Amino acid sequence: MEDRFLEFVKFDLQIIALSVFALLYALKVYQLMKLPWPREMGPRRGSEELGVVYSFAWLFFPWSMSSTTQHLGRWVEFALYHLGAGAAILGTFTIPFWPAIMTRPVSLTMAALVIGGFIVGAIKLARRIIAPELRVVSTPDDYFSLAAVEVFFFFTAMALITEARGWMIAYFLITAAFLFYVPFSKISHYVYWFFARVFFGLRYGRRGIIAGKRA
Amino acid sequence: MSETIKADLELNLQGLMCPLPVVKISQAIKNVPVGGVIEATATDPGVMADIPAWAKSTGNEMLKVEKEGKVIRFWVKRLK
Amino acid sequence: MEEQKTVVEQAKEELEKRFSRTLAVAASNLCVHCGLCVDQCHYFVATRDPNISPVAKAEQVRRVVKGEHDWLRRIFPWWTGAKELTEEDLDKWVEAAFRNCSMCQRCVVNCPLGVDTPLVLATARGVLTAVGKAPEILVQLADAAIAREENLEFFKDFYLEQIKELEAELQKKVGDPEARIPVGVEGARFLYVPLSGAHTIMPAAEIFYHAGESWTLSMFEAANYGIFLNDPVRSKRITERIIREAERLKVQEIIITECGHAYAVSRWEAPKWFKDQPWNFRVRSILEVMDEYIQTGRIQVDKSRNPFSVTYHDSCNLGRNSGLFDEPRRILAACVEDFREMTPNRERNYCCGGGGGLVAIPEWQDIRLEAGKPKADQIRATGAEAVVASCDNCRHQLGEINEHYGLNVRVMGMAELVANAIVPNNGKK
Numbered sequence: 001m002e003d004r005f006l007e008f009v010k011f012d013l014q015i016i017a018l019s020v021f022a023l024l025y026a027l028k029v030y031q032l033m034k035l036p037w038p039r040e041m042g043p044r045r046g047s048e049e050l051g052v053v054y055s056f057a058w059l060f061f062p063w064s065m066s067s068t069t070q071h072l073g074r075w076v077e078f079a080l081y082h083l084g085a086g087a088a089i090l091g092t093f094t095i096p097f098w099p100a101i102m103t104r105p106v107s108l109t110m111a112a113l114v115i116g117g118f119i120v121g122a123i124k125l126a127r128r129i130i131a132p133e134l135r136v137v138s139t140p141d142d143y144f145s146l147a148a149v150e151v152f153f154f155f156t157a158m159a160l161i162t163e164a165r166g167w168m169i170a171y172f173l174i175t176a177a178f179l180f181y182v183p184f185s186k187i188s189h190y191v192y193w194f195f196a197r198v199f200f201g202l203r204y205g206r207r208g209i210i211a212g213k214r215a
Numbered sequence: 216m217s218e219t220i221k222a223d224l225e226l227n228l229q230g231l232m233c234p235l236p237v238v239k240i241s242q243a244i245k246n247v248p249v250g251g252v253i254e255a256t257a258t259d260p261g262v263m264a265d266i267p268a269w270a271k272s273t274g275n276e277m278l279k280v281e282k283e284g285k286v287i288r289f290w291v292k293r294l295k
Numbered sequence: 296m297e298e299q300k301t302v303v304e305q306a307k308e309e310l311e312k313r314f315s316r317t318l319a320v321a322a323s324n325l326c327v328h329c330g331l332c333v334d335q336c337h338y339f340v341a342t343r344d345p346n347i348s349p350v351a352k353a354e355q356v357r358r359v360v361k362g363e364h365d366w367l368r369r370i371f372p373w374w375t376g377a378k379e380l381t382e383e384d385l386d387k388w389v390e391a392a393f394r395n396c397s398m399c400q401r402c403v404v405n406c407p408l409g410v411d412t413p414l415v416l417a418t419a420r421g422v423l424t425a426v427g428k429a430p431e432i433l434v435q436l437a438d439a440a441i442a443r444e445e446n447l448e449f450f451k452d453f454y455l456e457q458i459k460e461l462e463a464e465l466q467k468k469v470g471d472p473e474a475r476i477p478v479g480v481e482g483a484r485f486l487y488v489p490l491s492g493a494h495t496i497m498p499a500a501e502i503f504y505h506a507g508e509s510w511t512l513s514m515f516e517a518a519n520y521g522i523f524l525n526d527p528v529r530s531k532r533i534t535e536r537i538i539r540e541a542e543r544l545k546v547q548e549i550i551i552t553e554c555g556h557a558y559a560v561s562r563w564e565a566p567k568w569f570k571d572q573p574w575n576f577r578v579r580s581i582l583e584v585m586d587e588y589i590q591t592g593r594i595q596v597d598k599s600r601n602p603f604s605v606t607y608h609d610s611c612n613l614g615r616n617s618g619l620f621d622e623p624r625r626i627l628a629a630c631v632e633d634f635r636e637m638t639p640n641r642e643r644n645y646c647c648g649g650g651g652g653l654v655a656i657p658e659w660q661d662i663r664l665e666a667g668k669p670k671a672d673q674i675r676a677t678g679a680e681a682v683v684a685s686c687d688n689c690r691h692q693l694g695e696i697n698e699h700y701g702l703n704v705r706v707m708g709m710a711e712l713v714a715n716a717i718v719p720n721n722g723k724k
Contacts (some may be wrong), residue, residue, distance in 0.1 A: 017545055035316040043577075044620045059407065066643050067331040067405035074331060078407065128328075129395035133345035137328045137354050139376035184367055185324065185377070189408060191524070196409035205488035206565060208618030209642050232691040233490040233518050233554065234436050234655045241435055242657060253632050260457035261491025263448040267443035273435055280453060285460050287453060 051205010082119015
């Protein structure tokens with residue numbers, strides 16, 4: 001009987017939180033889709049389709065932008081951080097819904113990724129506090145979101161490593177809280193990111209800017 | 216002909232890059248009193264069109280235009 | 296009697312009018328304030344001022360947009376930085392959007408998320424124009440261009456006389472008393488749209504002469520300062536003069552002189568404004584035409600006629616905004632002996648600092664020259680004797696940074712370089 005609570009946070013609460021989360025995202029997307037979209041009309045110089053492919057592919061190739069070429073370390077941070085986030089989010093699904101896959105090596109690998117994300121998160125937080133160019137643009141949400149992800153990473157890693165009931169309960173409670181918060185914060189950037197990359201690809205592809213060769 | 220209008224300021228607008236002719240006269244007009252006159256010279260064909268158009272749209276008065284060989288001379292009066 | 300709206304109310308209304316899907320995304324939580332754009336901006340590179348990085352500039356506007364649209368705006372606006380617009384904000388926007396951004400788009404191609412910072416700042420420009428806070432000279436330049444059409448009868452004779460003077464010069468230069476600078480010729484293949492200066496007419500006329508081209512010179516200038524105001528009404532009217540002229544003369548193509556923004560406007564923006572009345576002629580840059588002439592052998596060029604080292608400045612509006620990267624390089628490969636790329640180049644090139652209408656604003660010359668430092672360093676590093684730019688705004692700015700930073704280079708236009716390299720007596724068909 002005492003596992004009723006664990007079962008609740010693991011299943012019912014996750015489903016409720018995910019439903020609210022999905023509903024809020026649907027609303028976000030609906031609000032965007034309602035707005036007018038001034039499309040490019042000039043005769044094509046390049047390919048819009050290829051532009052969109054390039055636009056998304058750039059993410060994986062740090063040399064595609066001078067910002068990430070100049071700051072390769074930042075790209076590595078980005079990769080580690082998002083791998084950590086991916087692993088932590090994946091855990092919220094696999095632990096309750098696909099326990100069979102969560103063998104010890106899988107759990108520990110995921111924990112390692114999450115710890116990587118946690119370390120990068122600490123660096124990000126420190127940079128945000130120290131670097132003047134980041135401080136001038138930072139809002140409470142910037143600091144809180146980073147800190148919240150750190151907490152999420154911490155409990156994920158502990159849950160994955162220990163597989164103990166207490167850590168599991170904490171992990172799922174935090175996940176649920178997180179799901180309620182994310183749509184209101186900058187953590188929701190990835191929803192807009194999808195749109196932004198499409199817009200970028202269409203424009204810079206059509207105008208023949210990004211799919212050309214570099215001298 | 217040109218001695219009939221007394222200019223408060225003379226301005227050479229010859230051979231300038233875009234958009235300097237209009238920028239220069241717009242700056243110069245602030246340096247003459249209301250009722251004062253700028254005498255400007257230009258050779259570029261587009262400037263023939265730009266200066267009168269600028270005078271018209273800013274509510275200043277184009278007093279006269281005169282051609283002396285290759286050079287065109289404008290007199291613009293500051294009205295406000 | 297209707298109550299007079301305050302400046303802030305007008306500004307909010309204008310902002311709402313411009314609230315499109317693209318703006319909503321650019322002004323949303325998309326930007327995570329990661330700061331990777333910061334040192335991609337020539338203003339920041341030159342000044343190291345954290346307040347004029349792309350993100351810092353955009354944030355000033357984004358916070359106000361969030362004040363209207365962010366979900367937390369009613370409960371905890373300060374949490375995401377959302378704020379209510381004030382008149383002081385508008386005054387700060389003038390600095391952020393008109394003075395401290397040349398709309399070069401270098402931050403966009405370097406943003407991992409694709410935040411369209413120039414769109415956010417251009418929106419601010421549009422709002423400021425609507426409430427009468429845009430730099431006066433940009434408004435005057437746009438209005439003068441519109442008045443030029445209304446004034447046509449007044450200047451026409453003088454204009455044609457001046458063209459005759461240039462025609463005489465052309466005849467002397469090419470040694471042919473039959474050489475023409477045609478104006479108002481119906482059925483010509485090209486309508487060539489110059490800028491106000493003769494330097495945008497003469498080299499092109501010489502090239503067209505040698506190519507045996509069927510062309511006619513526009514009565515108007517290509518420049519469109521309405522675009523720097525982000526004022527679609529003015530911009531459309533300015534472009535419309537040329538479109539009407541092209542329709543009247545039944546030309547096949549409009550050829551835009553070496554002017555970055557004019558090309559980007561006619562090639563990419565104008566089709567959006569005239570989508571209900573599409574035209575049936577092509578719009579090209581003189582760069583594309585010169586490239587075609589050289590590649591097809593319609594003009595012969597000899598690179599030994601340009602025996603000095605040359606580097607090329609990619610104007611943001613021609614390159615990063617319009618995709619004209621290969622054409623100028625093919626021309627240079629044919630017309631100069633020693634071409635040297637500056638680094639970075641193409642879509643990664645730095646703005647010269649004069650874009651976005653900044654060259655027209657003498658009050659801001661100081662920041663414009665300061666922000667031109669990365670470009671000056673790029674040019675110096677090539678060791679080239681000449682720098683070519685296919686945009687009058689860039690050329691003017693490059694001339695000033697040449698002097699300011701003691702670069703000791705010659706600033707040239709591409710048509711001038713091609714005209715130098717032409718092997719005469721070959722082209723007249």
